[in-house]
Amino acid sequence: MEMPTAENPVVVHNGDCLDLLRRLPDGCVDAVITDPPYSSGGFTRSDKAAPVAEKYQQNGTERQYAGFSGDNRDSRSWSYWCCLWLSECQRIAKPGGYCLLFTDWRQLPATTDAIQGGGWIWRGLVPWDKGLAARAPHKGYFRHQCEYVVWGTNGACDVPPNDDPRGGPWAGCFQVPVVQSDKHHLTGKPTELMRQLVKVVPLGGVVLDPFAGSGTTGAAAVIEGRRAILIEKEPVYVDVTRRRIAKASGAGSLFAGATN
Amino acid sequence: MEMPTAENPVVVHNGDCLDLLRRLPDGCVDAVITDPPYSSGGFTRSDKAAPVAEKYQQNGTERQYAGFSGDNRDSRSWSYWCCLWLSECQRIAKPGGYCLLFTDWRQLPATTDAIQGGGWIWRGLVPWDKGLAARAPHKGYFRHQCEYVVWGTNGACDVPPNDDPRGGPWAGCFQVPVVQSDKHHLTGKPTELMRQLVKVVPLGGVVLDPFAGSGTTGAAAVIEGRRAILIEKEPVYVDVTRRRIAKASGAGSLFAGATN
DNA sequence: TGTAGGTATGAATCCGACT
DNA sequence: AAGTCGGATTCATACCTAC
Numbered sequence: 328m329e330m331p332t333a334e335n336p337v338v339v340h341n342g343d344c345l346d347l348l349r350r351l352p353d354g355c356v357d358a359v360i361t362d363p364p365y366s367s368g369g370f371t372r373s374d375k376a377a378p379v380a381e382k383y384q385q386n387g388t389e390r391q392y393a394g395f396s397g398d399n400r401d402s403r404s405w406s407y408w409c410c411l412w413l414s415e416c417q418r419i420a421k422p423g424g425y426c427l428l429f430t431d432w433r434q435l436p437a438t439t440d441a442i443q444g445g446g447w448i449w450r451g452l453v454p455w456d457k458g459l460a461a462r463a464p465h466k467g468y469f470r471h472q473c474e475y476v477v478w479g480t481n482g483a484c485d486v487p488p489n490d491d492p493r494g495g496p497w498a499g500c501f502q503v504p505v506v507q508s509d510k511h512h513l514t515g516k517p518t519e520l521m522r523q524l525v526k527v528v529p530l531g532g533v534v535l536d537p538f539a540g541s542g543t544t545g546a547a548a549v550i551e552g553r554r555a556i557l558i559e560k561e562p563v564y565v566d567v568t569r570r571r572i573a574k575a576s577g578a579g580s581l582f583a584g585a586t587n
Numbered sequence: 588m589e590m591p592t593a594e595n596p597v598v599v600h601n602g603d604c605l606d607l608l609r610r611l612p613d614g615c616v617d618a619v620i621t622d623p624p625y626s627s628g629g630f631t632r633s634d635k636a637a638p639v640a641e642k643y644q645q646n647g648t649e650r651q652y653a654g655f656s657g658d659n660r661d662s663r664s665w666s667y668w669c670c671l672w673l674s675e676c677q678r679i680a681k682p683g684g685y686c687l688l689f690t691d692w693r694q695l696p697a698t699t700d701a702i703q704g705g706g707w708i709w710r711g712l713v714p715w716d717k718g719l720a721a722r723a724p725h726k727g728y729f730r731h732q733c734e735y736v737v738w739g740t741n742g743a744c745d746v747p748p749n750d751d752p753r754g755g756p757w758a759g760c761f762q763v764p765v766v767q768s769d770k771h772h773l774t775g776k777p778t779e780l781m782r783q784l785v786k787v788v789p790l791g792g793v794v795l796d797p798f799a800g801s802g803t804t805g806a807a808a809v810i811e812g813r814r815a816i817l818i819e820k821e822p823v824y825v826d827v828t829r830r831r832i833a834k835a836s837g838a839g840s841l842f843a844g845a846t847n
Numbered sequence: 848t849g850t851a852g853g854t855a856t857g858a859a860t861c862c863g864a865c866t
Numbered sequence: 867a868a869g870t871c872g873g874a875t876t877c878a879t880a881c882c883t884a885c
Contacts, residue, residue, distance in 0.1 A: 365858060383858045386873070431858055432712040436696035452692040453729045454714040456760040460879035462857055466751040467744055469713045469736075470759030471859075476729075484727055491726040499730030500716040507880070514858050
């Protein structure tokens with residue numbers, strides 16, 4: 328499979344995550360950073376089978392996003408499927424490499440099970456606080472204004488603590504509001520947030536995102552001077568991603584801000 | 588058992604949580620708000636058997652706290668024990684009443700299991716962001732700067748949505764720094780944080796805290812014009828709590844700030 | 848370019864009506 | 867019928883438009 332280079336730092340593959348992951352060689356990426364389908368909307372089979380826009384967008388919303396697939400598993404199948412692709416990712420990651428998974432409050436416990444089931448060492452939890460605008464408020468509720476990054480490593484980092492080459496420590500809670508003009512997918516994340524996350528790999532390092540969506544992980548990697556392998560099932564989002572990456576690569580001035 | 592009144596809004600009981608909970612009548616409290624022992628300070632049995640000050644305080648820490656008990660269970664026993672006292676709490680709570688449980692990242696999945704195992708409906712997750720001062724940073728790590736409130740309700744609120752008497756919506760992420768002078772227990776929470784949490788019950792409502800520690804939940808309840816039933820096993824912390832409650836009750840000016 | 852005011856939005860949730 | 871569907875609801879913020 329084609330790998331990213333210094334000249335062409337982002338490679339976008341169109342196809343099924345598990346199928347394409349199996350073709351990647353061992354130990355070729357520094358981190359897996361991704362936002363898998365949560366399968367958390369709806370309790371019944373038909374609820375889950377509904378198009379994602381019906382599940383996650385409120386009635387009367389003008390803005391339209393293309394649908395995405397893979398969001399219709401029940402809880403046991405979801406966990407099983409996550410273990411499959413997470414073990415594959417572990418094989419592809421270097422020893423000591425990182426795994427960062429987005430999840431919502433409802434799927435958080437299943438996600439911490441899945442990352443460990445996939446062979447990673449679970450190391451912690453980082454909330455992403457979207458702010459007070461995030462969600463329709465209901466009386467008697469605490470706002471659901473956070474999503475969560477479940478993170479772990481592929482084994483331990485085997486260097487003496489005194490000359491640990493890793494960066495950080497990084498923030499343990501991100502306050503980043505959602506900006507609509509920066510959102511190209513129903514579940515798109517702010518570029519600013521992803522720019523902070525890709526810093527877990529060193530400059531020039533490689534990030535793998537098997538559920539790339541509109542490609543924010545790849546755009547952030549380019550801006551921060553990292554490389555990325557992206558996998559996305561929906562052709563329409565592969566196109567969106569290629570356009571965004573081309574734009575981010577052209578914006579040479581942004582490279583100036585890249586730091587370790 | 589003695590119950591809190593308008594004149595004497597906080598009752599402190601000294602003894603074992605399960606034993607005392609069994610003596611409280613059905614449906615007598617509006618919310619359970621507590622910070623149970625996490626049992627997450629070590630992985631091995633011998634780690635867990637160490638005195639708490641060794642587990643949670645770093646070498647050279649000046650401030651000393653009295654030990655606390657109930658923090659030496661393995662993970663299965665901890666879950667089982669949580670289900671026991673959480674079911675008892677559910678019986679004691681009014682229909683539609685709240686349960687708010689503090690936990691750390693490591694015990695979060697077990698806590699969401701436990702609250703549901705205890706018969707509550709799990710409704711969400713609220714991070715408490717302690718800020719950057721929280722912990723000594725390590726390279727290659729995201730800071731562990733948050734604890735979490737796992738919250739649920741005792742069944743649904745059975746009033747029509749249009750005249751829902753409940754307050755809120757409340758913030759879905761609390762940014763409250765730890766103030767040493769406001770910390771009277773190794774795991775003590777800021778009074779400011781607890782003041783926000785006790786607002787889930789209406790003015791004059793009753794909060795139950797079966798692991799009261801230094802009594803911050805009770806102090807916050809008094810300040811916010813709520814009542815509280817506190818249970819604490821260690822006599823030394825019962826004394827600390829009684830002194831704090833007396834002080835908070837005397838500070839009449841603080842009552843003026845109480846809101847619904 | 849700056850400020851003010853109107854509008855669109857949300858990885859939801861609820862309840863009642865229906866099959 | 868330990869089911870399914872659809873409409874109404876909510877408000878802080880970002881964004882857009884007008885002046």
